[in-house]
Amino acid sequence: MAAPTETSVTLNACCKVNLFLRIICRRSDGYHEIKTLFYPLPEPHDSLLVTPLTAGSGLHLTCSRKELETGSNLVAKTYAAFASRTGFSPGLSIHLEKRIPTGAGLGGGSSDAAVLLAYLNDLAGEQALSTADMTALAASLGADVPYFLLHGRHGKPALATGIGESLFPIQVDLDGYWLVLVCPPEHVSTPWAYGAWDRLYPEKTCSEEDLAILTATNQEASNLFCPETTALGNDFEAAVFPAFPELAKVKDELLDRSAAHAVMSGSGAAIFALYRDADIAKSAQLAFLGRSVPAYAFPLPCWGVAKW
Incomplete structure (x- = not known):
């Protein structure tokens, strides 16, 4: 890890949960049509300490988790993709402090990619990409990267359709709730989770009629999301919980502790719950922390990365 200098900058990458996630069908190209609502959370968050190096040095990546110091890390892939697309490849040392767990459905790698893309584009000057080209590049890196690029890093929720690439701002009314996140x-x-869902529902392939109704309209996207009138849920749970029964136990415990709702995020393994009472929410958090299971509690609406 290079020593920080006066020109070093820290980029904070938030995580997200999916307030709901519906898998509509499997397409002929192997992708899945979904409908989901992304909601950003400030914790846990990753940090990228970026220190300029001499021109021509390329990227030097280190990480708090040594097994992630590889070319397959999305930070390295993002740098390479941006350099290939624009010809801009500044010398950078990046140290990734990894706090968002992998395999949790919280989008940590995608969030890392998004904040680095935005940083590189700000530096690129005349070689910078348009918003449309940036979004296309983000989508090539991962299905969740466009969300974090356009909305998540600004602390904003968004509705996603298609394979997750069609994004629409949406108002979310969670005022007065507490959210407890358990990791x-x-x-x-x-990929395993989608495969398990395919095996569970082999008949759910997309027809032309399915594809015709999946595009959200601006009117739909501008509707107010409220958990009192909108069902929270995650279609992955039916496929994931039989193989990971401990996750189902976490959800059951949160509900037993008087959660109004409890839902798995993304393809798992993180579980979040909404509470109407702050003391009960904090008690649920402490129960998991007491067993050394990472857990977070937030009053909602909570500030995301917009204040960073």
Whole structure:
């Protein structure tokens, strides 16, 4: 890790939960049509300490988790993709402090990619990409990267349709709730989770009629999301919980502790719950922390990375 200098900058990458996630069908190209609502959270968050190096030095990546110091890390892939697309490849030392667990459905790698993309584009001057080109590049890196690039890093929720690439701002009314996020030690692979869902629902392939109704309208996207009138849920749970019964136990415990709702995020393994009472929410958090299971509690609406 290079020593920080006066020109070093720290980029903070938030995480997200999916307030709901519906898998509509499997497409002929192997991708899945979904509908989901991304909601950003400030914790846990990753940090990228970026220190300029001499021109021509390329990227030197270190990480608090040594096994992630590889070319397959999304930070390295993002740097390489941006350099290939624009010809801009500044010498950078990046130290990634990894706090968002992998395999948790919280989008940590995608968030890292998004904040680095925005940083590189700000530096690129005449070689900078347009918003449309940036979004396309983000989508090539991962399905969740466009969300973090356009909305998540600004602390904003968004509705996503298609394979997750069609994004629409949406108002979310969670005022007065507390959110408790629990991060069990289990890691769930997203490709595995989709494969498990396919095996559970082999008949759910997309028809032309399915594809015709999946595009959200601006009117739909501007509707107010409220948990009192909108069902929270995650279609991955039916496929993931049988293989990871400990995750189902976490959800059951949160509900037993008087949560109004409890839902797995993304393809797992993190579980979040909404509470109407702050003391009960904090008590639930402390119960997991007492067993050394990472857990976070936030009053909602909570500030995301907009204040960073």
